[in-house]
Amino acid sequence: MAEHPAYPVGLRLTGRRVVVVGGGQVAQRRLPALLAAGADVVLVSPEATPSVEAMADAGEITWQRRPYAEGDLAGAWYALVASDDAEANARASAEAERERVWCVRSDDADRATAWTPATGQSEGVTVAVLTTDARGRDPRHTAAVRDAVVEGLRDGTLVAPHHRTRTPGVALVGGGPGDPDLITVRGRRLLAEADVVIADRLGPRDLLAELPPHVEVIDAAKIPYGRYMAQEAINNALIEHARKGRSVVRLKGGDPYVFGRGMEEVQALAEAGIPCTVVPGISSSISVPGAAGIPVTHRGVAHEFTVVSGHVAPDDERSLVDWPSLARLTGTLVILMGVDKMGRIAETLIAHGRSPDTPVALVQEGTTAAQRRVDATLATVAETVRAEDVRPPAVIVVGEVVAVGTPTDR
Structure with a gap:
């Protein structure tokens, strides 16, 4: 037997009796998979780890609190012998051989009739x-x-496209703050399986170079002060390609629902009857400050943080932000899309009670190789933006947490 490789097979154990001898660490590791397979598990052991005991208390397994005895494997389809009693293990293994029950032995794999794969x-x-x-x-x-x-x-580095079960539709994927390593595992896998990718400028652009040649990439970049693809055109492109039976990924920067117009796209797809999967992403509002050495909360310094959009100024009638109330908060304020409005934002915060000496950090191109951090105060931030030529995309952090960490640049 030892000269031949094991024959791999998948056991369908739903409702079938499986006997586990021994309630120690080996059983603790193996039991969850047996339960997930739907097996009717009987544990034979005088003792068990707390985790195994909890499974018995919850009714997930039947626990016979005694040592192994001849006949315990009767009616079993599969057995796991893993006690610390070598003699009992040998007897249980011998019974399994006689009763033709496939048996795994944790103490002596060479004498087992089955092995547990990784x-x-x-x-x-x-x-x-x-x-x-x-x-x-x-x-x-x-x-x-x-x-x-x-x-x-x-x-997604090992691409295995679906053929039978693959269904057309759209995946709304949050790509994270910019570093391609910070996209979620699921997001990267869906990207690798896509036929069409509609990508924002702020998404992890480096990942697009890894796509196979047949993948169509559509630039939906909304570049500040420059060319842009209207939201309606993006919605129409998503619907058009999905209706052609293609797997479409809408790759967005950060998280789709944090100032990303993700819900507008989901609603348009729903109205068109197109299935959509939303994959959350790491928001730049938290990750970019962290990459620059700034914790948005810190014990004894800030017990709250607020994320706001600064794309319209405080005195703009379109603004939905209650800036006077924000000025009275003592926690951290994170401002996205607010570089060109930062002067008026700072004036408003100071006018409503925030100290002019409040530290401010502007983190440009956060988490990428071009990351740059510029520090200022509310009183000096407008001039600092001009003098340092700070440009979007940049995350702005206002609060005492700016002074907590050590400034870091990539």
């Missing part, structure tokens, strides 16, 4: 890895192979 899951796919050479089993190597495959499927 497993992982990604989007409905189970990856199971076994060592093919029975004479040189290397659990660490199989686990490393498993991890590499699962991670590749999750982050």
Whole structure:
């Protein structure tokens, strides 16, 4: 037997009796997968770890609180022998052999009739890895192979497109603050499977270079003070390509619902009957200050933070922000899209009670190789923006937390 590789197979254990001998750490690791498979698990052990005991208390498993006894494997389809009693393990293994029950032994794999593969899951796919050479089993190597495959499927570096189950539609993906490594695992995987990508300028542009040649990339950049693609045109493009049976990714910077007009696109798709998946992203309002060494909250300094849009000035009738109330808060104020309006914002905050000496940090191109941090105060920020030529995209942080950390630039 040892000269031949194991035959891989997937066991369908729903409602079928599985016996686990031993309630220690091995059982604790293996039981969740058996329960997820729907197995009717019977645990035979005088003792168990607290986690295993909790499964029994919750009714997830049947626990017979005693040592293994002959006949315990009767009616079992599968057995896991993992007690610290070598003699009991041997007897249970022998019973399994007689009763033709596939049996895993944690203490002696060579005497087992089954091995547990290193497993992982990604989007409905189970990856199971076994060592093919029975004479040189290397659990660490199989686990490393498993991890590499699962991670590749999750982050999109290992592309395995769907063929039968793939359905047309749109994925609204938050790409994060700019660094391509900060997109979510799910977002990157969907991007790798896309037929069409409609991308903002503030999305992780480096990821577009990794797309296969057949993927159509549409520039939906809304460049400040320059050319832009109207929101209606973006909505129409999403609908048009999805109706052609394509898998479409709308790649946006930050999070789709944080000043990203994500809901407008979701509503347009819903009205058109197009299925849409929303994938949250890391918002620049928190991640960019963090990348520049600024915590938006800090014990004893700030117990709150508020994120506002500064794309219209405080005295603009279109503004929905209650700037006087914000001026009276003592926490951190994070302003997005407010570089050119920062002078009037600062004046308004000071006029309604915020100290002119309040620290301010402007973080331009946060999390990218071009990241730059410029510090000022409310009293000096307008002149600092002009003197340092601070340009969007930039995240502005107002509050005492600016002085807490050590300024960092990438």
